[in-house]
Amino acid sequence: MVKHSQLFIDSLLHPKKLAAYRLLSIGKTIQYVFLLIALVTIFSFIQFLTGVSTISYSIEGLTEYIEDIQWLLYPFAILFLILTTTVLLFGRISIYAFVGVVILKVTNRRGEYRHMWRTAALANTWSTLLSIIFTTLQFTGTIPTLIGIVITIILLFxxxxxxxxxxxK
Structure with missing residues (x-):
């Protein structure tokens, strides 16, 4: 049985092994994707926590109100972060899997969408980690997104x- 740590290392360092993992069970692949989701959610929640304390409010009543209900914001924020990260990551993997199927057709290779979905889930690791790093460095916008897309498509290829x-024939 393949461990998640081995999947992580191989997805970062050994792109050729990603094709071998196409035969991995879908459950193991989804577990791996949820580990990536947990990583992004934890990072985003830490950013949320540090951002809430630095926000300045110009209205005195609003400041008191925010301080009173701030404990309520945290559970809703974590739930919202989990939901949005899950939808975005699964959607991104599904789009990459479709691109991967096109690559398979163009290169005359055998494979199905379900195989390429597993490969795309692992190939998406670099993109996910880079998005965390770029956000930490406050380097956001189109260029970091394009870098992640290009890296993922290269790994899929x-x-x-x-x-x-x-x-x-």
């Missing part, structure tokens, strides 16, 4: 070269 070829 490298992994797709290890998919079996379609035999010629």
């Amino acid at each position: 490298i992994a797709s070269t290890k998919y079996p070829k379609i035999p010629k």
Whole structure:
């Protein structure tokens, strides 16, 4: 049985192994995706916590009100972060899997959407980590997003070269 730590290391350092993980059970892949979601959620929640304390309010009554209900904000914030991160990450992986299927067709390789979804989930690790790093460095916008997209598609292309070829008739 493959451990999550091994999946993490291989997704960062060994893009050719991602194709081998296409046969991994979907449950193991989804567990890995939820570990990425937990990582992003924890990072975002820490940013939220540090951001709430630095916000300045210009109206005195509003400041008191926010301080009174601040304990209520935390559970809703963590729930909202988990939900939005889950939807965004699963949506992004699904789009990358579709791009991966196109890559398989163009390169004349055998594979199905479900296989490429597993590969895309692992290839998305770099993009996820880079988004955390770029946010920490306050480098946001189109360029960091494009960097993540390009890296993920390159990893998908490298992994797709290890998919079996379609035999010629």
